[in-house]
Amino acid sequence: MTLRTQMSRSSRDEARFVRNKLIEFNAKHVPEDVRNRYEEIDLTLKNEDGQIIGGLLSVMCWNWVEVDILWVDQRHRGAGYGSQLLGKIEQIAKNKGCTFIQLNTFTFQAPEFYEKHGYEVVGVIDDAPRGFKHYYYKKNIL
Numbered sequence: 001m002t003l004r005t006q007m008s009r010s011s012r013d014e015a016r017f018v019r020n021k022l023i024e025f026n027a028k029h030v031p032e033d034v035r036n037r038y039e040e041i042d043l044t045l046k047n048e049d050g051q052i053i054g055g056l057l058s059v060m061c062w063n064w065v066e067v068d069i070l071w072v073d074q075r076h077r078g079a080g081y082g083s084q085l086l087g088k089i090e091q092i093a094k095n096k097g098c099t100f101i102q103l104n105t106f107t108f109q110a111p112e113f114y115e116k117h118g119y120e121v122v123g124v125i126d127d128a129p130r131g132f133k134h135y136y137y138k139k140n141i142l
Contacts, residue, residue: 023038030062034062034063035062037060037061037062037063037096038059038060038061038062039059039060039096040057040058040059040060041058041059041060041065041089041092042055042056042057042058043055043056043085043088043089045072045081045084045085047076052073053072053073053075053076053081054071054072054073054076054081054082054085055069055070055071055085056069056070056071056085056086056088056089057069058089060093060096060098063097063098063099063100064093064098064099064100064101064102065089065092065093065096065098065101065102066101066102066103067086067089067101067102067103068103070082070085070086070103070110072085082110082113083117086117089101090139090141093141094141094142097142098141098142099140099141099142100138100139100140100141100142101119101138101139101141102122102136102137102138102139103119103136103137104134104135104136104137105134105135105137106128106129106132106133106134106135107132107133107135108132111135114135114137115137117139118139119137119138119139120137120138120139121135121136121137122136122137122138123135123136124136
């Protein structure tokens with residue numbers, strides 16, 4: 001039997017199928033008490049007019065939270081809003097029994113900010129993007 005293969009960009013349904021197949025495989029290897037723990041946790045920060053001035057997008061997976069995006073509008077930086085968002089996700093993660101938080105940032109973003117909040121570098125990719133570094137951080141919370 002000859003296997004004929006095709007490669008193309010995936011539709012949303014096809015991407016969901018592939019993701020679910022990996023989740024199914026992983027579930028066989030992950031401890032039962034955290035096996036079905038997956039939850040998107042997104043926070044927004046609004047001003048008195050209801051306009052979004054910051055936000056944090058993250059995912060709880062098994063026993064950790066992964067922060068995908070933390071953003072504060074340029075006009076509101078330095079006022080502690082980023083720290084508030086980070087503190088809030090840390091508290092949510094603790095309440096859900098997570099043991100650590102992971103995130104990543106670039107040289108031109110906020111490595112010092114995360115280090116100030118107790119995050120430790122666990123990996124660095126040089127020249128990503130060219131001329132900069134891509135940092136990976138972890139903070140134990142329990």
